[in-house]
Amino acid sequence: xxxxxxxxxxxxxxxxxxPAEHGGHEMPVxxxxxxxxxxxxxxxxxxxxxxIDTAASYQAQGRDVRYIRSTFxxxxxxxxxxxxxxxxxxxxxxxxDAQIPYTRVTEAMDLTP
Numbered sequence: 001x002x003x004x005x006x007x008x009x010x011x012x013x014x015x016x017x018x019p020a021e022h023g024g025h026e027m028p029v030x031x032x033x034x035x036x037x038x039x040x041x042x043x044x045x046x047x048x049x050x051x052i053d054t055a056a057s058y059q060a061q062g063r064d065v066r067y068i069r070s071t072f073x074x075x076x077x078x079x080x081x082x083x084x085x086x087x088x089x090x091x092x093x094x095x096x097d098a099q100i101p102y103t104r105v106t107e108a109m110d111l112t113p
Contacts, residue, residue: 027084029068030091031108034079034101044072044079047100051081054098058090065090068110082110 036044048070055067068082083091088105095102 027064027066028086029108029110030083030085030088030105032081032083032091032095032105033103034081035077035103036079036101037077039077039079047098048081050098051083051094051100054094055083058094063090065094082108 039047048067051067051070055065058065065083065085068084070079070081072079083094085091085094088107091105092102095105
C-alpha cells in the first residue's frame with residue numbers, strides 16, 4: 001500500500017488506472033486461483049452464485065468483501081475470480097465459508113477500463 005494520503009496510480013495507453021475506492025478509502029483487489037478439473041458449467045455457475053451470496057452475507061455482517069467477476073479457461077480447467085476486500089485473509093475466509101476450492105489468494109489489479 002502507498003503511504004497515507006497517496007494513491008497508487010498506473011498508466012496504460014495514456015489512461016490513469018486506480019484501485020477502487022469504497023467509503024473514502026482504497027479497496028485492494030485479490031485474485032483467487034482455482035484448479036477445477038472436470039467441473040461442469042452448472043457447477044461453475046453454482047460456485048459463482050455461492051461466492052456472490054456469501055459476499056452479500058459478509059456485507060450484511062459488516063465485512064467489506066465484494067465479488068467482482070470470474071474468468072474460466074476451459075482448456076486448463078482453471079478459474080480466476082476477483083474480489084475486493086481489506087485483506088487476503090477476508091477473501092480466504094469467504095471462500096472457505098462458501099466451500100469453494102482454491103489454490104491461492106493474491107493481491108492483483110483489475111485493469112478494466
